Amino acid sequence: MAEVALRKVVKRYDDVEAVRGIDLDIADHEFIVLVGPSGCGKSTTLRMIAGLEDISDGDIMIGGDVVNDVPPKDRDIAMVFQNYALYPHMTVAENMSFGLRLKHYPKAEIKARVTEAARLLDITDLIDRKPKQLSGGQRQRVAMGRAIVRNPKVFLFDEPLSNLDAKLRVQMRIEIKKVHQKVRTTTVYVTHDQVEAMTLADRVVVMNKGRIEQIGTPNELYHKPATRFVAGFIGSPAMNFIPCRLEDVGGTLQLRLTDRIAFPLPPARAARYNALPRTDKLLLGLRPEHLTESHAHLGPGVETFDTVLDVTEPMGMETLVYFGLEGTPVCGRVDPNAGAKDGAPMRLAMDLNNMHLLNEETGVVL
Amino acid sequence: MSTLTIDKAGPSRKVKYGSMSRDRTWALRWSYFFLVLFAIFFLTPPIYMLITSLKSSAEISAATNPWWVFHPTLSNYVELLTSNQFLRFFWNSSMISIIVVIVTMLISIPAAFALARMKFWGSATLATGVFLTYLIPDSLLFIPLFKMLGVIQEYTGITLLNRWYVLLFIYPTLTVPFCTWIMIGYFASIPKELDEAALIDGASWLQTLTRIFIPVALPGLIAATIFAFTVSWAQFLYPLVFTTSVDQLVLPVGITTTLIKGDVFNWGQIMTGALLGAAPPLVIYAFLMDYYIAGLTAGATKG
Numbered sequence: 129m130a131e132v133a134l135r136k137v138v139k140r141y142d143d144v145e146a147v148r149g150i151d152l153d154i155a156d157h158e159f160i161v162l163v164g165p166s167g168c169g170k171s172t173t174l175r176m177i178a179g180l181e182d183i184s185d186g187d188i189m190i191g192g193d194v195v196n197d198v199p200p201k202d203r204d205i206a207m208v209f210q211n212y213a214l215y216p217h218m219t220v221a222e223n224m225s226f227g228l229r230l231k232h233y234p235k236a237e238i239k240a241r242v243t244e245a246a247r248l249l250d251i252t253d254l255i256d257r258k259p260k261q262l263s264g265g266q267r268q269r270v271a272m273g274r275a276i277v278r279n280p281k282v283f284l285f286d287e288p289l290s291n292l293d294a295k296l297r298v299q300m301r302i303e304i305k306k307v308h309q310k311v312r313t314t315t316v317y318v319t320h321d322q323v324e325a326m327t328l329a330d331r332v333v334v335m336n337k338g339r340i341e342q343i344g345t346p347n348e349l350y351h352k353p354a355t356r357f358v359a360g361f362i363g364s365p366a367m368n369f370i371p372c373r374l375e376d377v378g379g380t381l382q383l384r385l386t387d388r389i390a391f392p393l394p395p396a397r398a399a400r401y402n403a404l405p406r407t408d409k410l411l412l413g414l415r416p417e418h419l420t421e422s423h424a425h426l427g428p429g430v431e432t433f434d435t436v437l438d439v440t441e442p443m444g445m446e447t448l449v450y451f452g453l454e455g456t457p458v459c460g461r462v463d464p465n466a467g468a469k470d471g472a473p474m475r476l477a478m479d480l481n482n483m484h485l486l487n488e489e490t491g492v493v494l
Numbered sequence: 495m496s497t498l499t500i501d502k503a504g505p506s507r508k509v510k511y512g513s514m515s516r517d518r519t520w521a522l523r524w525s526y527f528f529l530v531l532f533a534i535f536f537l538t539p540p541i542y543m544l545i546t547s548l549k550s551s552a553e554i555s556a557a558t559n560p561w562w563v564f565h566p567t568l569s570n571y572v573e574l575l576t577s578n579q580f581l582r583f584f585w586n587s588s589m590i591s592i593i594v595v596i597v598t599m600l601i602s603i604p605a606a607f608a609l610a611r612m613k614f615w616g617s618a619t620l621a622t623g624v625f626l627t628y629l630i631p632d633s634l635l636f637i638p639l640f641k642m643l644g645v646i647q648e649y650t651g652i653t654l655l656n657r658w659y660v661l662l663f664i665y666p667t668l669t670v671p672f673c674t675w676i677m678i679g680y681f682a683s684i685p686k687e688l689d690e691a692a693l694i695d696g697a698s699w700l701q702t703l704t705r706i707f708i709p710v711a712l713p714g715l716i717a718a719t720i721f722a723f724t725v726s727w728a729q730f731l732y733p734l735v736f737t738t739s740v741d742q743l744v745l746p747v748g749i750t751t752t753l754i755k756g757d758v759f760n761w762g763q764i765m766t767g768a769l770l771g772a773a774p775p776l777v778i779y780a781f782l783m784d785y786y787i788a789g790l791t792a793g794a795t796k797g
Contacts, residue, residue, distance in 0.1 A: 211687055
């Protein structure tokens with residue numbers, strides 16, 4: 129096991145820069161998830177760590193050694209692919225032991241390692257089957273088993289759950305987490321699914337257009353996003369962004385959303401935003417869970433307003449409500465018993481204690 | 495058949511599936527019609543050969559029904575199979591075909607692997623070029639090849655012309671390009687992740703080829719083998735040009751040159767020789783078809 133470090137790593141394809149100088153330190157035993165939309169460079173970054181792609185510039189270090197020119201087999205890594213990449217002509221046991229057999233490990237040790245990994249992944253019964261006799265979830269376990277038996281310094285996962293159906297994905301997500309808790313191998317995991325990122329990671333690296341937008345624990349990213357991209361990407365349904373401006377009314381700082389709707393800011397927020405120029409174009413960032421039904425005992429900093437709902441989506445434990453504020457679509461989460469109906473008026477409460485204020489032009493969270 | 499069952503299963507479904515079932519029935523009828531037509535067309539000559547091979551020369555030249563054997567005899571078979579000359583042709587053909595298949599595979603498989611997987615400068619152009627060479631007809635090539643081998647023979651002092659083994663150098667010019675092209679296709683259809691996984695598992699290029707690609711692309715390999723064998727076995731023009739002595743001849747040339755003397759055609763033996771000559775490819779097809787059909791790539795990846 130080892131730490132992994134990326135120093136100003138760049139990947140160029142002809143004149144396109146897929147990865148634009150990223151720096152990343154991954155601690156020993158850490159589970160890091162690279163997340164971002166398609167084409168953000170996350171898979172390329174992973175493949176550069178694996179040695180499947182050359183690095184155009186910068187350094188990659190595994191266990192303190194620069195591995196830029198080290199071939200994949202000598203980097204002591206194991207990789208799990210999205211489409212499993214099992215060898216179709218080999219049994220599960222042969223698939224798992226292929227790497228060890230190539231390195232001429234003693235037969236007894238190979239057997240012991242395969243048995244142990246199969247037990248860990250609960251695939252002992254499948255050991256003599258061929259990949260085509262396995263379900264998607266089982267194949268993915270075998271792919272993980274193939275990684276585990278090698279006992280590598282680093283595990284690399286390239287969207288391993290994308291080919292599974294939603295239910296199995298949740299199950300396998302938990303399996304992966306359990307396996308990591310047991311083997312504690314440093315892991316780099318690539319996904320475009322922010323839920324996977326949040327649930328699995330010790331730290332999440334949000335990437336966009338070949339750059340790192342923000343690195344942080346799942347909670348940090350959720351509660352303290354640094355940019356509009358991160359704020360919008362993490363969380364489902366996504367954070368609302370509502371155009372707004374700051375006004376001074378009678379010595380207090382007000383947040384004006386529409387001609388009709390303006391709220392005084394809670395004191396802590398007012399102090400934080402007071403120095404901002406009043407001319408800037410601003411966005412109010414508010415997660416749907418901070419837009420709920422109004423009730424009698426609202427705390428300080430929670431303001432109410434009336435609106436007409438466009439669409440409601442009952443989810444069982446909550447109901448999502450959609451409405452417009454001066455043309456901006458907004459989503460809120462209300463209690464299923466709050467009486468939200470399509471096209472009906474409703475009084476909603478906005479929790480400004482959890483608001484974010486963003487610069488509309490730069491996208492920076494202020 | 496099953497479509498009819500659906501029709502009967504419930505009248506309410508008839509409207510929905512009726513036209514589809516009718517379409518299918520007609521499609522099947524047409525398929526059978528043409529399949530039978532093709533079968534008759536292609537099976538008539540071999541059947542005629544078989545009938546003729548069982549006749550004596552006297553019966554062949556007699557004005558009786560040519561589609562019926564009145565006095566069946568195996569004399570043609572006995573004569574050919576006990577003739578050293580015929581067995582020599584058979585031996586020459588077998589040796590050449592087997593060695594050519596081996597040589598072809600030894601060249602084509604690594605070439606196809608390199609062209610399909612090791613992306614290098616010009617690999618795509620080269621892959622197309624390999625196939626284009628196959629398109630040059632052998633009737634255009636045999637004179638330059640003859641000249642070339644003549645020059646080589648002159649300079650090295652090794653007798654090449656009029657020796658059966660000269661064909662070992664000639665046939666691969668036909669088999670290698672096509673087999674390489676087939677194998678490029680098969681190798682290219684193997685998911686990229688499979689060799690990446692092998693690479694990470696610690697396999698060298700050669701190990702990836704021998705332990706992953708060849709087993710996974712076995713159906714393609716067999717297709718290429720069948721092709722190379724058939725081409726070598728049935729080749730006529732090159733052996734006719736490059737070999738002349740009777741002991742150096744291969745089967746197709748041997749049959750036509752030794753069993754036709756002037757304007758005397760020994761039809762019974764010609765047909766027998768042709769049938770016996772067609773047997774090895776048939777046996778090979780029958781033996782390898784099972785492997786060929788087995789879909790070995792299923793389950794490698796999702797989808």
